Every structure is written in C-alpha cells, then in structure tokens.
Amino acid sequence: ALNTGTVIGIASMLADTSFYAKFVPSFAWVFDGGAQTYEFDKFMAYLETLYASKEEELTEQIKDKLNQLNKKYN
Numbered sequence: 001a002l003n004t005g006t007v008i009g010i011a012s013m014l015a016d017t018s019f020y021a022k023f024v025p026s027f028a029w030v031f032d033g034g035a036q037t038y039e040f041d042k043f044m045a046y047l048e049t050l051y052a053s054k055e056e057e058l059t060e061q062i063k064d065k066l067n068q069l070n071k072k073y074n
Contacts, residue, residue: 003019
C-alpha cells in the first residue's frame, strides 16, 4: 500500500503486499522482503516487448531519454 507523500521513481516495479517506503528509487524492483535495482538492458528489452505487444514502436527518442535518466539516477 502507498502512504500519502510516497515518491516513486521512474520505471519502478512495485510488487509488495505491505506499505512501501516513503521513497522508491528509479529503476527499482520492490518486492516482499526487499528491493533491488534491475539491469537497464533487461528493462529496455522488456519495454521493447511491451511496446511490440501493443503494436507500437519504442522510438529512439524515448530510448535516449530513458538512457539519460538511468545514467542520472543509477
């Protein structure tokens, strides 16, 4: 569950059944019992698959922006 004021970073995956911390970092995988930063290449591969399943294109502009954000926050 989310508390009022919880800040969630971009590209984070929340799969916890309890209350989350007040801050969830970007590119984090949060699950019962812990959290970890996931590999950016795996995230991008997943995102490519997600976009393809919706018959959309993951543009170079989006890829570049996510890469910049990953470098900034990790």
